[in-house]
Amino acid sequence: MAAPALVALAHASRDPRTASTVTDLVSEVKAQRPDLRVERAFLEDPDLPARCAKPALQAVIDRLVKAGHEEIVIVPLALSEVEIEEQAITAALAEAGARHPGLQLRRSALLGLEACFLEVLDERLREALRSSRVRELDALVLAAAGSTDALANQSVARLARLWGTHHKLPVSAAYAASAPPATGEAVRAFRGEGRRHIAVASLFISPGVLTDRSTEMALEAGAVAVSEPLGAHPEVARVVLARYAVGAVELVPV
Incomplete structure (x- = not known):
């Protein structure tokens, strides 16, 4: 059985630097775990143009399901809850679950404030x-x-x-x-x-x-x-993978 897919989820932004950083961070995650299917996605925001949220989370989930993935771990790219809307994530996952019966979705913890x-x-x-x-x-x-x-x-x-x-x-x-x-x-x-x-x-x-x-x-x-923000640093990618690992374990039937 293939490992669960990893979706790195960020909040949509008008600032192109945000999308660029997410893209670079996902590339670093892929470099560290080339065996995993890793995708980036953005939470849609009604106050922003649709182009700011591409690829949208629902579209990414649909694509993964079409490719045969039955388990997906969503890792929010946020250090604190102020940086991403928790309710929006919950609603989005509920929508995806209703659209794809049998799909196993798990949302990991935020990246948080790691000493590393x-x-x-x-x-x-x-x-x-x-x-x-x-x-x-x-x-x-x-x-x-x-x-x-x-x-x-x-x-x-x-x-x-x-x-x-x-x-x-x-x-x-x-x-x-x-x-x-x-x-x-x-x-x-x-x-x-x-x-x-x-x-x-x-x-x-x-x-x-x-x-x-x-x-x-x-x-x-x-x-x-x-200083510049943390960005697509290998250490940040390692924390993304650590959160994914916990979520993947939670998908394993007891």
Whole structure:
């Protein structure tokens, strides 16, 4: 029996950088597991043109079923629930299940905030520091999407503390939406303490409206460098495959 297919699911976006990042990340997943059928798909959004959600999730599922796949694991490409609509995923899978009786669908957990992502952040930040010719740092800001869920924001804060301990630098967590402090506020707070060499790491998967807003606020507040998002890094692909593996095991009859 063939292994379940993997569908990497992202939210539709007007920003072409999002689709490009998802495409590159899926290519990296395929490179790590060439034995798997791996597809990318986007959640449709009524507020966006249909072209922003291609290939759409339903079309990808239909194609996989036509190709003979009876089991599919959906892996949402999101670090937190604010980056993808949980209800939309549930509704989409229910629709697909009703259209294809007997199809086994499993939705994995989000990618989440894995400690291994700190290594990717370090790599991205080094690139930004080289580009900005910055050699000295006295504070760091970890910028994430933010959430109305206080526990989710606390998880970002814990990751920030872990990162700060590793680098022996003060670190503040900041958010692009839904929760204070905003990225610019976090940078200004450090500057108010007399720190002048503050860099910001972008804890996002792909570029988009939130990352642009976060970067703009950070630079206006005086940050010396802002990193690119995690992107299609091999470590991110490994986490995608780890989430897939759990979902695939859950499909096995007990």
